[in-house]
Amino acid sequence: MTKPLILVSNDDGITSLGIRNLVEVMKELGEVLVVAPNRPQSGMGHAITVGDTLRLTESTIFEGVRAFECSGTPADCVKIARHYVLKDKRQPDVVVSGVNHGSNTSISVLYSGTMSAAIEAAIEGTPSIGFSLADYGSEADFSHTLDYIKKITQQVLRKELPKGVALNVNFPKKRKDALKGIRICRQANAKWVEDFDERKDPNGRKYFWMTGKFVNFDKGEDNDEWAIANNYVSVVPCQFDLTAHQAIPVLNEAWEILG
């Protein structure tokens, strides 16, 4: 039996602890190819590089694993892996992204570079998973996530996923108690409320740091925020069709300006 081909990317950059953990797990499951950003790309959303050039350099950072660092965004990494590194060759059986340093639950999925790599793969028709840990520390403890990452990836390799679906998997920060299991969830109804910390540079010119407070409006127990708050692994199936289908008949009915 041929070993599955697994493409690994992330948004914290190729040297981060999270991707090193992810690569170690994936080596147990198949043949691994890494194409990841050459520097942190957090908050890049689904950005791609238009109107600028890209660099791609082979890297020996992972022992026994073919790896490239790319000057682009996470979405660029998936595109260049598919259409340049693997051009006309066998394509990945699964694309995994992360493990992100910091959670990507709820609305953060939109801003997440980790998930944009996974969603880019879903657009290409490849099953994909973004993994994130609710711990921003650069020396975060990933030990409780590894067995789950393996199980979830094996499950996806066994059963695939519905077409066009990418999984957004979030882990709670490590606690004394063991994780309680996996919950299939919906994206929680929550948002960030920003604040702008105004400062002066050495020349007396104003600049800002954007800071944010996460506000959760969701009272349900079937969403990703609830799951990780209660020490479960949350799995949200995500799609790239942004159409608010339920709004189409509403607008067709309400708008006077339609012909």
Next chain:
Amino acid sequence: MTKPLILVSNDDGITSLGIRNLVEVMKELGEVLVVAPNRPQSGMGHAITVGDTLRLTESTIFEGVRAFECSGTPADCVKIARHYVLKDKRQPDVVVSGVNHGSNTSISVLYSGTMSAAIEAAIEGTPSIGFSLADYGSEADFSHTLDYIKKITQQVLRKELPKGVALNVNFPKKRKDALKGIRICRQANAKWVEDFDERKDPNGRKYFWMTGKFVNFDKGEDNDEWAIANNYVSVVPCQFDLTAHQAIPVLNEAWEILG
């Protein structure tokens, strides 16, 4: 009656022809505030500025209109408008973004900075519209779009929009025939197939330009690609809940690893 407050942004930058056209139309409808990027930000998706500083400078580029240029992304512009420029003041009645030089139909909505400004506003609960013209030229002809932009914005101000919905409005390139009207659509099932144009820099090091071919798989007549190909204005209601709700029972049924 108080005039509506209209926040204008875009992703081509504050000096582009598209935003000048948009501001002119909005001046007829209400009080206008512009917060737009200080340089082109195409393809930025829903990127935000994390781990870096932001600049915001007042601009006199639009006669009689309060305007700021921001060093951040389109989503940053909407955030800083709301939480700094308008902090504790009256918030916009509508947020409009564009007019983008180039279409944002189908899957391009994910990569679009224009639409990320609109979606950011929808997250904040403000009705919002991204306008794009299927003409990449920096001297594109916007004349056929202006009356429709006015009508659509008035319609949204009159009837609002379902909660959490942002409109993705696309115009065909100007033709001899007049536009046929407005169609409420879904996002077409299509994607970009990339190619990487490999070159050598003056030092002999490899670099790439990403190029892409748009491939449309959609045979329907209810989608945005069909609409603009047939000289209609397409209006897609978009949402920021990425959950593939229909996949939740499928995974709950199929996965053996759930507790």
